[in-house]
Amino acid sequence: MSRLIIVSNRVAPISEGGPAAGGLAVGVYDALKETGGMWFGWSGDVLGSGQPEIRLEERGPVTFATVGLVRRDYDQYYRGFSNATLWPAFHYRPDLLQFDRHDFEGYCRVNTWLAQQLVPLLRDDDVIWVHDYHLIPFAQALRTAGVKNRIGFFLHIPFPAPQVLLAVPPHRALVEALCSFDLLGFQTKPDLRAFCDYIVNEASGSVDTSAQGPSIVHAFGRTLRAAAYPIGVYPDEIAELAKAGEHDKPVRTIEATLHARKLIMSVDRLDYSKGLVERFRAFERLLEHAPAYRDKVSFLQIAPPTRSDLHAYQEIRLQLEGESGRINGRFAELDWTPIRYIHRQYERPVLAALFRTAHVGYVTPLRDGMNLVAKEYVSAQDPEDPGVLVLSRFAGAAHELTGALIVNPVDVDGMADALGTALSMPLAERKARYEDMIAQLRENNVSVWRDNFMRDLQQVSGDEERVANEAATG
Incomplete structure (x- = not known):
């Protein structure tokens, strides 16, 4: 052979x-x-x-x-x-x-x-x-x-x-x-x-x-x-990783500090192609236009460093740190930080378990070949209580994951609306969308x-x- x-x-x-x-x-x-x-x-x-x-x-x-x-x-x-x-x-x-x-x-x-x-x-x-x-x-x-x-x-x-x-x-x-x-x-x-x-x-x-x-x-x-x-991806393997990581300290910490708030989650390399600034601003627009979500939802952005010796990547890091600080300064309470921006890597079981905890997967690159994070988020969900994927139309995954809420990543208001829809989506619709996507992922692993x-x-x-x-x- x-x-x-x-x-x-x-x-x-x-x-x-x-x-x-x-x-x-x-x-x-x-x-x-x-x-x-x-x-x-x-x-x-x-x-x-x-x-x-x-x-x-x-x-x-x-x-x-x-x-x-x-x-x-x-x-x-x-x-x-x-x-x-x-x-x-x-x-x-x-x-x-x-x-x-x-x-x-x-x-x-x-x-x-x-x-x-x-x-x-x-x-x-x-x-x-x-x-x-x-x-x-x-x-x-x-x-x-x-x-x-x-x-x-x-x-x-x-x-x-x-x-x-x-x-x-x-x-x-x-x-x-x-x-x-x-x-x-x-x-x-x-x-x-x-x-x-x-x-x-x-x-x-x-x-x-x-x-x-x-x-x-x-x-x-x-x-x-x-x-x-x-x-x-291998969706069933990712589901097992999610179960294996649910008792790890970062996952337990998130769950303990959410205090029953809903969680929106993103994981991206720190890169200008990922639409991170637009994503932060759409979350800000959600809190601005739908004040009922204030103190009821947190946004976790994990952005591991990449190509840190290139000027464009240094700029995007500074910009994101500035945006997260500005938005938190505008909306935070003593016991609530709207955006948790983390600039480090986590192990695969921890990420999978965090995906499973998140009510919304927020994947909105300006342009991406595929974006396996979108597929991993869906794979990690609890079939009985799945979260909702908000996905850029410019990610390759959007051609397959039609059960996601598809958005234009430069339309800040449109993304904010999609976040609101995802956070309020009934269980029956969430399950139907999840079942459609997980079947696709298993068929094309x-x-x-x-x-x-x-x-x-x-x-x-x-x-x-x-x-x-x-x-x-x-």
Whole structure:
């Protein structure tokens, strides 16, 4: 049986009870530990000097192969092009985009170097699955090194409309590099359409959607496949985590200090794409326009730090601290703090138990590839007394979780209205919405995401071999 080789920018130090990791890390590890194989990527270490060396670690059926980055590579590849150029552009924030030609050169150089580190570890029948925007040129680098294995790519963040992508100066080189993969996976059909629109209108390519399965893309002298594969979670596992964490101190503290108040809860990395400021202001608008909720509801925002050495992230932290302080100063009582803003990580069972405690899950990114927090919130609910999910229409999860209250994250009044609706929703309606969403989550869990992608990647290989054989026989 072929090994699965996962390649991602960061190989996360995941443990079953450890700090909650991002959607990519949880989804990838849950997929990989079932099949066995290797997870290859950056260790997270930034070296001041010396040549980075690969470290191999066996954990059950999974081999973790990690390597550090020297400071220049970290600055240009990660801080620079990946997160100062691609991240804002792909999240529809070209106004925040910063581009430096040397950063792009570093981005390509590190992708080539990482590919060269992986090549000696590969076997002929390995299937390689590359993840996310940091590694767009990775297949191109492997092909240059002579690797003929099947290579798939999954983009965890949105793919922007062509007119937005054009704001990235080397946009054509990026899309050409994507076409070196055999199969491209996107979170949603709108992301897939955006990619196909670029191929047709900017790259003079073609897209065939007539057949069953993934679209067939012809561009830059290559034929590849592309489709949407919405990433999922294991809802029953999350429900068990919620039960396991209900006696942990943070959960008991929240329950004890709520004093029968209802709880609205959000969990996000501290990032400008998450709509945090708008979310705070919508909660303020709820308290302003519906004074009956004052001292009857608390809002818990957990926002772990991320990319704290980037200026844009320092700004959003200061802005949120200012907003929470202003709103609390306006409405707080001696025994009631409206917003509890916490800037730290919690372990997965604690988060799941807090989700189960919360009457409202408040997930309103300005733009998000999927947003697994929305799915985890629903999964953690008590089926007999579930909470209500308020969800941005610009999260990929909104295409599946139709039982949520769908909002526009820039419409502060609309979000405030949705919070009021969620807080007052009758039990029968809450249960009906929950049952609809949990059925969807069970039907499309993370194993389905993995299996669908791997099935189509295997089929791509078969298609290419058949075409080659037909050409050889005339």
